[in-house]
Amino acid sequence: MGDALMAYLVARHGEFATIGGIEYPCAYLPKTNTVRLVSRAAENPNPELYRWNEQWKVWLGELPADRFERVVAVNSYARYQGHRCEVETVEPDGSAELIYADWNGAWARNNDFVQTDPGTYRKTVPVSELYDYHEEQVDLLFDGWRERNFARSAGDKP
Known part of the structure; x- marks a missing residue:
């Protein structure tokens, strides 16, 4: 890399x-x-x-x-062995701390992820084993902008 x-x-x-x-x-x-x-x-x-x-x-x-x-709001994600994971950190040594973000906890346990809380699995891997690395961003001002610029239908609650 x-x-x-x-x-x-x-x-x-x-x-x-x-x-x-x-x-x-x-x-x-x-x-x-x-x-x-x-x-x-x-x-x-x-x-x-x-x-x-x-x-x-x-x-x-x-x-x-x-x-x-x-x-x-920003979170970073990648795929590891075909599974979606949140990339919590990327270290200078080229390792990445992952949080399993897919649906199959049994797969995570069977692939050396450590369960740290109910439903939370973590693992450190070389960053070279990741692909489809990307950020997902949520616009926190969007709902307010939409409220100011678009009318509601009669049935919508404020």
Whole structure:
């Protein structure tokens, strides 16, 4: 596997918000329709977005969601021996931590996945044994956009 691929192959998980063309890890708060940005950097990463929070000892930004171009939830997946798995991490040594994400727990147990919780099976494999690696993203602002732009039918509940 080439170095360029390893440099790009990062298992992303969580929520990310894009503002001004820059993507930040975040937490989307749907009840208030806000996006919370947190940074533990030594210096303020962006004074337009962050303020120091003394209580938590972090740079904190909480902004209305409509200021962001995108807010998405991201998970990374691949196929291992034909089965769908979530790729939790990709390590510098070329190993990947997998969580079995298919329907056959017996197959996972029989193929050396370790059950860590009911219905959760984990295994570390060489990244070279994975294929169909991809991210799945869910647009967290889509429902609100749809509500603002499209009428409901008479039978739909608000």
